[in-house]
Amino acid sequence: MVSIPIALEGQRHEVIVGAGASSEAPALAAGRDRVAILADRRVAALHGPLIDGASTLEVDAGEPLKSMDGLAQVLDFCAAAGLSRGSLLVAYGGGTVGDLGGLAASLFKRGLDVLQVPTTLLAQVDASVGGKTAINLPAGKNLAGSFHQPAGVLCDTALLATLSDAEFSSGLGEVIKTSIIGGEAALGQTEELMGSLIERDPRALTAVVEACVRVKAQVVVSDPEERGPRRALNLGHTFAHAIESAAGYGAVPHGVAVGVGLGLAARAAEATCGAPSELTERTVLLLERAGLPSSLGALRGVYGLEERLTPAALRAGLAHDKKGAVGAPEFVLARGAGDVIMGQPLDEDLLAELLA
Ligand SMILES: NC(=O)c1ccc[n+]([C@@H]2O[C@H](COP(=O)([O-])OP(=O)(O)OC[C@H]3O[C@@H](n4cnc5c(N)ncnc54)[C@H](O)[C@@H]3O)[C@@H](O)[C@H]2O)c1
Ligand SMILES: [Zn+2]
Numbered sequence: 001m002v003s004i005p006i007a008l009e010g011q012r013h014e015v016i017v018g019a020g021a022s023s024e025a026p027a028l029a030a031g032r033d034r035v036a037i038l039a040d041r042r043v044a045a046l047h048g049p050l051i052d053g054a055s056t057l058e059v060d061a062g063e064p065l066k067s068m069d070g071l072a073q074v075l076d077f078c079a080a081a082g083l084s085r086g087s088l089l090v091a092y093g094g095g096t097v098g099d100l101g102g103l104a105a106s107l108f109k110r111g112l113d114v115l116q117v118p119t120t121l122l123a124q125v126d127a128s129v130g131g132k133t134a135i136n137l138p139a140g141k142n143l144a145g146s147f148h149q150p151a152g153v154l155c156d157t158a159l160l161a162t163l164s165d166a167e168f169s170s171g172l173g174e175v176i177k178t179s180i181i182g183g184e185a186a187l188g189q190t191e192e193l194m195g196s197l198i199e200r201d202p203r204a205l206t207a208v209v210e211a212c213v214r215v216k217a218q219v220v221v222s223d224p225e226e227r228g229p230r231r232a233l234n235l236g237h238t239f240a241h242a243i244e245s246a247a248g249y250g251a252v253p254h255g256v257a258v259g260v261g262l263g264l265a266a267r268a269a270e271a272t273c274g275a276p277s278e279l280t281e282r283t284v285l286l287l288e289r290a291g292l293p294s295s296l297g298a299l300r301g302v303y304g305l306e307e308r309l310t311p312a313a314l315r316a317g318l319a320h321d322k323k324g325a326v327g328a329p330e331f332v333l334a335r336g337a338g339d340v341i342m343g344q345p346l347d348e349d350l351l352a353e354l355l356a
Contacts, residue, residue, distance in 0.1 A: 002210050006217045008131070008149055008224050015129060015153040015217065017210045019202045022117050022156035025090065026051050029115070032088040036081040038074055038101040040093025043119045046162045050092050050117065055081040061096045063250060066135040066142075074104035078112065085109050088151065094120035094167075095127035099145070102133030106148030113151035120163060121171025121205075122255055124155040125178055125212035130220040130230075141249065147225055155213065157205040165291070170255030172197065172290035175212055177235050177258055180283065182215035183338025191282065194289045232340040235332045236261030239354075242317030242329075243299070247308050252299065259292035260299050264354050268346055269333040279336060296355065311355040318351070 001018030016024055029035040029051055037050055041058040049056065057077040059065055078089060089112055091101025098116050105114035118128035134145030160168065175197075179190040189211055190197075196204035216233065223230035239261035243252055266283045269275035287294040293302055296314075300306045318329040331344045346354075 002206075004210070004213050004217055006129070006149075006221060008221060011149055013150060013152050015155060015213050017124075017155040017157065017213060018206050019158040020156060021154040022047075022050060022092075022159065024154055025115065025117060028152050028154075029054070029088050029090070032086060032113075034081060034083050034087040035090065036078060036083055036087065037090040037092055038077070038097060038104070039090075040097045040119065043093050043159070047119070047159055050090065054090070059093075059097065059100075061094050063096060063136060063141075065096045066100050068135065068137075070100050071104060071107075071135055074100060075108055078104060078108040083108065083112060085112060088113050088115055090115045090117060092117045092119065093123075094118065095123040098123050098128050099132075099134050099142075102131070102148050102150065103135055103145055106133055106146040111148070114148065116150045116153045118153065118155055119159045121160055121168055121209075122174050124157070124160070124209050125171065126174045126216065126233075128153050128155070129213055129216045131224065132226075149224075153213075155209050157202055157209055160205060161200055166253060168198075168200070169291045170253035173255030173257075173259035173262070173287075173292055175208060176283070176286050176290065176292075177262055178212040178215050178233075179208075179286075180262070180279075180334050180337055181219070181232055181235055181340055182211065186211045186215055187282070187337045191286060194286060198290065228342075231342045232332060234342075235334060235340060236265045238318060238329055238331050239264045242314050242320075243296075243309065245317040245320060246310070246313035247303070247305050251305065251308070252303060256292055256299070259287045259290070259294060260296060263287060263294035264296070265331060265333055267354060268331060268344075268350065269335060271350055272344065272346065273333055273335050273341065275333070275335045279334065311352065314355045315351065 004015040035054045037056040040061045089105045105112045116128040118124045131149035134142035137143040179186045193204040240257035243257040266280040284294040293299040
């Protein structure tokens with residue numbers, strides 16, 4: 001197991017990565033007056049209770065959980081469990097449980113410590129690190145949230161054995177994104193280990209989750225509240241959000257949309273900022289090896305979404321992306337491995353070609 005320290009705003013916590021990392025939870029909870037667990041019902045059934053004797057609220061994971069009702073339920077649970085500001089709330093599940101648990105912890109009694117125990121690949125490499133929390137509003141995804149750094153993160157790669165193939169591949173979309181942002185060493189390692197990753201080889205998983213956490217931690221420490229450099233983590237995401245919105249939320253898993261977004265961003269970078277075609281080829285090959293579509297054509301075919309993912313619907317989805325001004329979407333593009341530029345506009349002709 002490896003431990004990655006994250007020092008932010010006068011606080012320091014560790015992300016522990018490796019098979020068996022979740023068995024550290026009881027030790028991290030020791031010394032707290034009370035401990036309560038927000039658990040994904042499926043994860044608790046598959047992998048057991050995490051900390052014996054702790055009050056536990058089991059919930060059904062998924063976007064509907066990240067709602068006002070879900071938040072109220074968790075806050076009421078914190079109150080019923082008698083938590084004080086010195087207590088610990090543990091979020092044990094995928095990114096939806098982590099986002100909700102983190103937000104509830106940031107609100108209960110004006111701030112309670114949260115221990116993140118992410119159980120999906122996506123949550124281990126992305127959602128659990130960096131302190132962003134959120135719920136959805138009827139007006140859109142992640143519109144109400146906070147920054148609340150966790151007291152610790154336990155990325156137990158052994159828990160990933162029970163993930164469905166679809167959820168696992170979706171997580172690989174974010175792995176590939178983070179590897180490109182990380183630079184040649186991270187990208188090269190992901191290329192080398194992709195075959196073992198899809199076999200869910202524990203050593204490969206631990207090496208790659210560790211590398212992704214290191215990349216994300218470095219970016220987050222440079223910009224904890226996403227005022228600038230942290231937006232690099234949105235590589236491929238302007239296209240991905242347009243795909244998710246045109247398809248209807250939930251129709252295409254987030255990481256799958258990110259994968260197609262990476263393919264499109266690579267082509268855009270080649271056309272506008274001198275990125276080598278080799279980077280596009282490496283990106284496409286990695287996506288294919290991960291079982292992910294790398295183009296809109298492939299995505300439409302796999303999901304039968306030809307009627308929804310039209311160029312016009314995608315263009316409208318881009319216009320609504322919250323990261324850019326209405327009508328003038330901005331893109332994060334990679335000129336090379338580890339060389340990411342932000343705030344790039346793309347001209348309408350190129351957009352039309354990419355969205356065709
Ligand atoms: N806060 C951030 O910085 C950040 C970053 C990226 C994504 N997110 C958020 O993360 C969410 C997506 O996370 P997710 O993909 O983990 O979704 P999720 O929590 O819905 O989990 C996906 C599915 O996997 C199941 N599952 C979880 N762990 C499992 C395991 N070990 N074995 C078997 N099944 C398991 C869940 O029950 C669920 O059905 C989105 O809401 C997104 O907005 C947040
Ligand atoms: Zn993402």
